[in-house]
Amino acid sequence: MDNEMSNANDTVRSDKNHVWHHLVQHKPFEQTDPLVIVEGKGMRVKDINGREYLDAVSGGVWTVNVGYGRDRIANAVRDQLVRMCYFANTAGNVPGAQFAEKLIEKMPGMSRVYYSNSGSEANEKAYKMVRQISSLYHDGNRHKIIYRDRDYHGTTIGALSSTGQFERKEQYGPFVPGFVEIPHCCCYRCPFGKAYGSCEIECAQALEETLLREGPDTVGAVVLEPVTAGGGVIPPVPEYLPMISDICRKYGVLLHIDEVVCGLGRTGKWFGYQHYGIQPDIVTMAKGVASGYAAISCTVTTEAVFDRFKANPDERLHYFRDISTFGGCTAGPVAALENLRIIQEEKLLENVTEMGEYILQRLHALQEKYSLIGDVRGKGLFVGMELVKDRQSREPVEESVPMRIAADCTKQGVLIGRTNRSFRKHNNTIALSPALIATRDDLDEIVTALDVALGNL
Numbered sequence: 001m002d003n004e005m006s007n008a009n010d011t012v013r014s015d016k017n018h019v020w021h022h023l024v025q026h027k028p029f030e031q032t033d034p035l036v037i038v039e040g041k042g043m044r045v046k047d048i049n050g051r052e053y054l055d056a057v058s059g060g061v062w063t064v065n066v067g068y069g070r071d072r073i074a075n076a077v078r079d080q081l082v083r084m085c086y087f088a089n090t091a092g093n094v095p096g097a098q099f100a101e102k103l104i105e106k107m108p109g110m111s112r113v114y115y116s117n118s119g120s121e122a123n124e125k126a127y128k129m130v131r132q133i134s135s136l137y138h139d140g141n142r143h144k145i146i147y148r149d150r151d152y153h154g155t156t157i158g159a160l161s162s163t164g165q166f167e168r169k170e171q172y173g174p175f176v177p178g179f180v181e182i183p184h185c186c187c188y189r190c191p192f193g194k195a196y197g198s199c200e201i202e203c204a205q206a207l208e209e210t211l212l213r214e215g216p217d218t219v220g221a222v223v224l225e226p227v228t229a230g231g232g233v234i235p236p237v238p239e240y241l242p243m244i245s246d247i248c249r250k251y252g253v254l255l256h257i258d259e260v261v262c263g264l265g266r267t268g269k270w271f272g273y274q275h276y277g278i279q280p281d282i283v284t285m286a287k288g289v290a291s292g293y294a295a296i297s298c299t300v301t302t303e304a305v306f307d308r309f310k311a312n313p314d315e316r317l318h319y320f321r322d323i324s325t326f327g328g329c330t331a332g333p334v335a336a337l338e339n340l341r342i343i344q345e346e347k348l349l350e351n352v353t354e355m356g357e358y359i360l361q362r363l364h365a366l367q368e369k370y371s372l373i374g375d376v377r378g379k380g381l382f383v384g385m386e387l388v389k390d391r392q393s394r395e396p397v398e399e400s401v402p403m404r405i406a407a408d409c410t411k412q413g414v415l416i417g418r419t420n421r422s423f424r425k426h427n428n429t430i431a432l433s434p435a436l437i438a439t440r441d442d443l444d445e446i447v448t449a450l451d452v453a454l455g456n457l
């Protein structure tokens with residue numbers, strides 16, 4: 001056995017003996033090996049056995065927005081780390097200051113960047129801000145946070161408490177009080193039995209009804225994904241977010257947009273909410289901020305939100321008394337700075353818009369071929385295909401069907417995504433989120449793999 005092979009075997013053995021993988025039932029690894037990824041360049045990754053794959057999900061969970069193997073990000077991180085790797089964010093650091101300024105330039109109306117290191121944590125920070133504002137200015141009454149069915153906001157108990165995915169939450173309760181759910185906004189499965197064009201956007205109106213039911217003076221914020229991601233890739237209709245924003249303004253409720261997936265270009269604008277002409281009060285982001293080259297997340301607020309925490313300097317507890325140890329790592333902001341420059345210099349937003357239209361068109365053509373495809377939807381390089389047993393009844397397929405399609409695509413050398421143990425019934429969406437650099441040829445290869453896999457069912 002040559003050296004490389006024996007190293008590979010050792011690695012797989014160490015992995016199987018000691019690594020606890022995310023979201024995975026490990027029993028099958030008694031018979032088979034886990035996928036171990038060792039290299040990546042552009043849109044492609046290689047596993048430990050030398051097999052190459054086209055990655056249609058940017059690192060499995062829509063993260064590596066600018067693609068693999070970017071020397072300039074790695075070099076910038078290296079240079080920064082040898083100079084100054086870490087100091088708690090009670091103090092400033094150079095890339096943190098520079099990235100905050102560049103980021104805010106892309107977010108008119110926003111002003112302050114709070115660093116931490118995961119999407120869940122960024123959302124927790126936002127929830128703490130909302131609760132502290134409630135405590136400081138509303139006698140603690142406005143502590144409730146409204147979230148939406150099918151949205152996901154993270155894995156920590158607070159973030160999970162604000163998540164609208166039954167199976168994701170199952171067995172992890174009890175949850176944190178004060179989180180209230182509103183219906184989702186997926187037209188294909190309209191919770192109100194209506195059709196877009198002849199409806200009154202009841203899904204947005206539901207926010208006002210919920211506020212009135214709960215008592216508007218008890219609600220501090222609404223948290224929403226601009227396009228629901230893991231819940232089935234659900235872009236709202238154009239009227240939805242402006243209506244939500246108006247209702248928030250009417251009742252003095254903060255609007256928190258979770259851009260953990262959509263942020264930094266995924267949908268063809270810097271941020272998903274920017275398609276809808278709204279002005280949030282809080283925006284959270286993670287994954288694509290540094291494309292996975294370093295861990296970083298941001299909770300971005302308006303100056304008005306920020307001001308509330310410095311209005312009373314004489315009061316001992318009147319400031320945001322929160323810390324994230326790794327929010328002081330400089331690798332995150334320095335990687336994020338290069339990542340942002342790449343998106344800008346390579347005109348990746350334009351590419352996303354053009355390629356996003358192309359892939360939607362290709363998937364709609366596939367829908368004509370396979371009656372199994374009930375709905376195709378998306379925004380930019382972020383698309384979903386909902387699979388049904390029957391187009392008339394829209395009965396979702398069993399979860400095993402997208403699992404088989406994904407396994408077949410993997411065999412063909414294309415990695416795709418799918419909704420995964422999130423719902424009781426609706427784990428039936430295939431999800432694609434290739435890197436923002438995807439070309440027509442890449443997208444053709446992805447669609448061909450799907451076509452073959454659907455034909456093999």
Ligand SMILES: Cc1ncc(COP(=O)(O)O)c(C=O)c1O
Pocket residue numbers: 061117118119120121123152153154155225229230258259260261286287
């Ligand atoms: C919309 C959204 N928010 C928050 C999170 C949580 O991010 P993290 O896994 O970095 O904690 C995710 C992760 O998938 C997400 O999709």
